[in-house]
Amino acid sequence: MTRPEKINLTCTHCGHNWDQPTAPLVAQKAVIYRGDKTVKRRATCPNCHRWVTVQLPAEYFDHE
């Protein structure tokens, strides 16, 4: 699966919708166990600056 340049997220705190670059989310190493389909990552809402978590497909990390 090709990793998109950005993903669309909606903040669960303030409802703000934004396009989050994927590069910073997959930049850190992740231990992906066999069978894992997703990897949890944190993103900061650019509006309220609070954290939300998002489950990214494990395939996005194959490029790193």
Add this chain to the structure above:
Amino acid sequence: MSEPDVYPSFPTEPETAEEAALYAWFTEQRIKSVDNLEGAARQIITLCTTLLGLLLGLLALTEDPLPAHLNWSGVQWLGGLGVAALLVALGGALWAVMPWRVEANLIDPEDLQAKFETLLARKRLGLQVAVVCFGAGMLFLGAIVVVTLALII
């Protein structure tokens, strides 16, 4: 007029209380790590200087000629290696606490981060050397006690 890019949407969740607490704890530990490393290094300095002082005192007060079990070359080698390991441990700990001039640009967060990493790496290396050598020194000195007891009994 080109259409705006459409990116895939992913559902988000608020952090759980445990995730937020873990993040806060690790962030706090990271900032406190310099103080923690220095505290550990000072503890090793105290232990090394106390042990080396004790050994020096024993050497000064020991009777002449030495008891037979201390003349055995194995005990002398273990003693020499133990003292050498303690001295290296002392050096490592002193390296970790040695004052170091750090010029940091307070209005540049990336510079602060880089200087913090450099400072942390130096202290970490010094303390790693100190802890390993202190452990080795303790093993050698412990071996002397065991060997001496075996020779006496």
